[in-house]
Amino acid sequence: MAAIGPLVESIRQDVGLSFTQVSLLTALPVIAMGLGCFVSASITKRIGFNGVVTLALVAIATSDALHWFNLGVIGLLATALGAGIGIALIQAVLPAFIKQAAGEKTPLLMGFYIAAIMGGAALSSAISPMVSHHLGWESALAVWGILAVLGVVVWGMRTRVLPVPRQPQGVQVGFSDLARLPRFWSLAIFFGLGTAGYTCVLAWIPPTFTNLGWTETHAGLALSWLTAIQVIAGLVFPALAQRMGDRRPVLTFVLLLAVGGFVLLGTAPAAMAWLATALLGLGIGGLFPLSLIITMDHADEPALAGQLAACVQGIGYLIASASPAIAGLLKDLMGGFEQAWLSLGVIFVGLVGMCLRFDKSQATQHLRLYLG
Numbered sequence: 001m002a003a004i005g006p007l008v009e010s011i012r013q014d015v016g017l018s019f020t021q022v023s024l025l026t027a028l029p030v031i032a033m034g035l036g037c038f039v040s041a042s043i044t045k046r047i048g049f050n051g052v053v054t055l056a057l058v059a060i061a062t063s064d065a066l067h068w069f070n071l072g073v074i075g076l077l078a079t080a081l082g083a084g085i086g087i088a089l090i091q092a093v094l095p096a097f098i099k100q101a102a103g104e105k106t107p108l109l110m111g112f113y114i115a116a117i118m119g120g121a122a123l124s125s126a127i128s129p130m131v132s133h134h135l136g137w138e139s140a141l142a143v144w145g146i147l148a149v150l151g152v153v154v155w156g157m158r159t160r161v162l163p164v165p166r167q168p169q170g171v172q173v174g175f176s177d178l179a180r181l182p183r184f185w186s187l188a189i190f191f192g193l194g195t196a197g198y199t200c201v202l203a204w205i206p207p208t209f210t211n212l213g214w215t216e217t218h219a220g221l222a223l224s225w226l227t228a229i230q231v232i233a234g235l236v237f238p239a240l241a242q243r244m245g246d247r248r249p250v251l252t253f254v255l256l257l258a259v260g261g262f263v264l265l266g267t268a269p270a271a272m273a274w275l276a277t278a279l280l281g282l283g284i285g286g287l288f289p290l291s292l293i294i295t296m297d298h299a300d301e302p303a304l305a306g307q308l309a310a311c312v313q314g315i316g317y318l319i320a321s322a323s324p325a326i327a328g329l330l331k332d333l334m335g336g337f338e339q340a341w342l343s344l345g346v347i348f349v350g351l352v353g354m355c356l357r358f359d360k361s362q363a364t365q366h367l368r369l370y371l372g
Helices: 005-016 024-069 072-135 137-142 145-156 182-210 216-244 248-267 273-296 302-320 322-334 338-355 360-371
Strands: none
Touching (some): 005 216, 024 072, 024 182, 072 216, 072 273, 182 216, 182 273, 248 338, 273 302
């Protein structure tokens, strides 16, 4: 997904897409990620955790490799969906195992997990424009399938089969049960709106700067700079949240950092490019893992925490999937991305008010009250 942004102009010129249409290359994987979260539990029961991870890596590798064949618009959209399904399966099942393995250290391990995701995004956004310059944008998208193939090989060499976390006897919780909880919807909307900022950043940071006259390579480096800072934020802020206990002060701080970044991008993108992207890297890089951490705070049992996280991500990703298309439409209508960035700044101010309700000391009571 992070490789798409720096290559938008090359893809648009070659395939002939508007900004609204090219936004689907980011939106469709996010939709697939949302829908995939709802079926991950049943798939895990059938083929096990190791099987789910293998299946997900194969889906990602295949989707990436198909770009080498230049299958046109339909092929681009199909591979975007395939990659999104693979990502969904992994992101839906891992939180339960992290909760089971880490216990009280879950925030720290979640930070490492999210930092690894963002580190991969930094790498792809930096290297893809260079590969595109020499081999074309198709190869720049396809080459990342090699890493997924290596992942399949390394994962297949594992000798330990990881068990599926089980819910306590008598406690069977599905989406229909969680959907009755007001707190579930608060968590899902919070995650969705926060992730909307993240998906827009991945999709539209490079085009924002190419629109100002930057080269694709230069714009890709701006996204790499942002995602590299996200890696640091993904390690530092979850560790700080674990030490403090109460997540709300850290959440408020990272949200305000992101607001500052969005405002600068919306008002002075050329003059404040590097400061704006740094603030967004710190803000969004901290928000993404913290959103999952506060979700898992609501359940002591790993299986219940995993099911809650999967459903929150499912609804959240469906909400977030609309943001790249809306931003692309604003670009087509108004000629720039400034309005989209300022709108996200307003949304993140609203998230500050929402996060004040997430008191860790009372988190599990919201589920026990309804689920027993």
